[in-house]
Amino acid sequence: MKSIESLDFSANQLSGEIPQSMSSLSFLNHLNLSNNHLTGKIPSSTQLQSLDSSCFAGNNLCGAPLPNCTGNNPLVPEDPNGNGNEDEDEVDWLLYVSVALGFVVGFWCFIGPLLVSRRWRYKYCHFLDGFMDEFGCFVRRYY
Incomplete structure (x- = not known):
């Protein structure tokens, strides 16, 4: 679909907005969306x-290529409370909290048992020793 060159959807009673994905049609030479019920901003x-x-x-x-949308455009709903970015701030705050919580839980699920159990510490150190021996041979072989 990305290599399509011509689209004619004129007089088809289409409604809604033009999909944002239409902007990725880089080979499009001819497009006709006239005489429909489309609203909103052209992508x-x-x-x-x-x-x-x-x-x-x-x-x-x-x-573009039609006259630009004005600030008083009835097609773009205005926020009645005047809090334009309230939802965006809330999403960012939740993202930061979840990343921090994920880091703390993930870190302590790995480090906690190593601090508490001597047997796990020894097993982990033994694993690292063997891994470094194998990795060291691999590095010496190619460098």
């Missing part, structure tokens, strides 16, 4: 912006 890509504006006529679209 950003050099391919879609180079097309004639008549390709998007008869829809409620904005963005």
